[in-house]
Amino acid sequence: MTDSSNRFRTFAAQLLEHEGALVEPVEPHGLEAMLPGNLQQALRAPEFLRLGFAAELPAGAERASLESDWLERFGELLDGRGRRLKFAASATVPPLGHVERIVEHNVALQNAVYRLSQIEQAWTRYLIFIFRYTAISDEKREGIFRFGFNLINGSAIDPMIDQLLAAALDEGATETVTKPAASQLPADWTAEKLKKAVTRALPVRVRAHLGQFVNGMQRRLDRDLERVHEYFNGLREESWRKLKKQKGDAARERLRIEAAEREYQAKVADLKQKYDLRVNVELVQTLELISQVQRVTLVIKRRKGERKLPLDWNPIARQLDPLPCEWSFVAEGPRVVCDDQLHIISPAGHAPCPQCGREYCRVCSPRRCPKCGREESQAVDSKSGLV
Ligand SMILES: [Zn+2]
Numbered sequence: 001m002t003d004s005s006n007r008f009r010t011f012a013a014q015l016l017e018h019e020g021a022l023v024e025p026v027e028p029h030g031l032e033a034m035l036p037g038n039l040q041q042a043l044r045a046p047e048f049l050r051l052g053f054a055a056e057l058p059a060g061a062e063r064a065s066l067e068s069d070w071l072e073r074f075g076e077l078l079d080g081r082g083r084r085l086k087f088a089a090s091a092t093v094p095p096l097g098h099v100e101r102i103v104e105h106n107v108a109l110q111n112a113v114y115r116l117s118q119i120e121q122a123w124t125r126y127l128i129f130i131f132r133y134t135a136i137s138d139e140k141r142e143g144i145f146r147f148g149f150n151l152i153n154g155s156a157i158d159p160m161i162d163q164l165l166a167a168a169l170d171e172g173a174t175e176t177v178t179k180p181a182a183s184q185l186p187a188d189w190t191a192e193k194l195k196k197a198v199t200r201a202l203p204v205r206v207r208a209h210l211g212q213f214v215n216g217m218q219r220r221l222d223r224d225l226e227r228v229h230e231y232f233n234g235l236r237e238e239s240w241r242k243l244k245k246q247k248g249d250a251a252r253e254r255l256r257i258e259a260a261e262r263e264y265q266a267k268v269a270d271l272k273q274k275y276d277l278r279v280n281v282e283l284v285q286t287l288e289l290i291s292q293v294q295r296v297t298l299v300i301k302r303r304k305g306e307r308k309l310p311l312d313w314n315p316i317a318r319q320l321d322p323l324p325c326e327w328s329f330v331a332e333g334p335r336v337v338c339d340d341q342l343h344i345i346s347p348a349g350h351a352p353c354p355q356c357g358r359e360y361c362r363v364c365s366p367r368r369c370p371k372c373g374r375e376e377s378q379a380v381d382s383k384s385g386l387v
């Protein structure tokens with residue numbers, strides 16, 4: 001059973017349970033559910049539903065692969081209510097000093113210093129996005145991936161997303177919680193800010209999921225290119241040999257070499273088309289998890305500048321959120337601080353301009369280099385169909 005079908009089974013089981021179904025796993029790699037009336041209607045499914053998630057199906061089960069329409073049916077079920085799924089989770093308070101020590105050990109800025117100014121019990125909102133991707137070249141690959149942000153500061157929560165999602169879908173853990181007042185929660189991001197963040201966050205995650213697929217494709221392409229090259233090289237060498245020995249008709253051999261050259265170029269172009277990669281990414285679902293956190297406030301200093309940054313420790317995952325990258329919204333890697341606005345970014349967001357070599361902050365200047373005016377290429381996104 002692949003990872004993605006495994007995750008799909010867990011996702012389906014959690015969702016069905018959340019919607020009031022009784023769910024039991026059945027082997028191999030399936031589940032059996034008893035659906036209440038409204039859920040039968042919403043999913044256009046019988047009262048007793050058996051789904052299989054791997055190649056081998058349990059007896060009498062419907063196939064719920066990623067290619068089937070089950071993902072859409074689940075999505076419709078949730079979207080039909082015109083809202084995001086929303087959950088609240090409370091948390092146990094960590095021992096005194098615990099979070100401060102974790103911050104001291106884990107938070108490092110390459111070109112700035114910080115001090116811890118405050119620690120408090122607080123609430124936050126995490127947005128979790130579930131995406132489906134379809135990649136097509138000579139082969140097809142589909143899968144699900146998910147990522148999310150903490151709305152207080154844009155920290156990417158990839159390292160703890162499974163735990164947060166499990167908590168969000170575990171009704172028992174959320175029932176007893178009194179939801180905090182809206183004033184205690186970080187505000188909604190504007191549609192523009194959210195779109196920008198998701199658009200920038202997607203390519204890296206898609207690439208990570210497609211790494212193996214792309215490598216396999218590259219190997220097949222290289223192998224085919226080599227084969228074609230060898231074949232035409234053979235033809236060419238033979239003609240050259242004949243030319244050198246002045247055997248046969250020289251003009252004809254020259255024409256033959258030219259024709260082989262053209263055919264070779266055409267074959268290479270065909271191969272490039274055959275292995276051309278198209279990736280489509282669709283948002284399946286957005287979940288919102290409201291969670292209690294321990295919030296530390298960092299005061300970050302760079303040269304004469306100073307800014308405050310809230311950073312949350314999440315008691316469900318028992319982890320500190322990664323420092324945000326306010327440019328690419330990645331979770332991993334080191335962070336630097338920009339001179340002008342003290343943006344926190346991964347080094348790629350402060351990379352030298354390929355034309356003039358000047359390092360600059362991509363949050364401050366998203367479109368062009370402030371020194372020479374070279375435009376930032378957006379080509380990657382539109383080519384892979386991610387926008
Ligand atoms: Zn430049």
Ligand SMILES: [Zn+2]
Nearest residue numbers: 338343361364
């Ligand atoms: Zn900046």
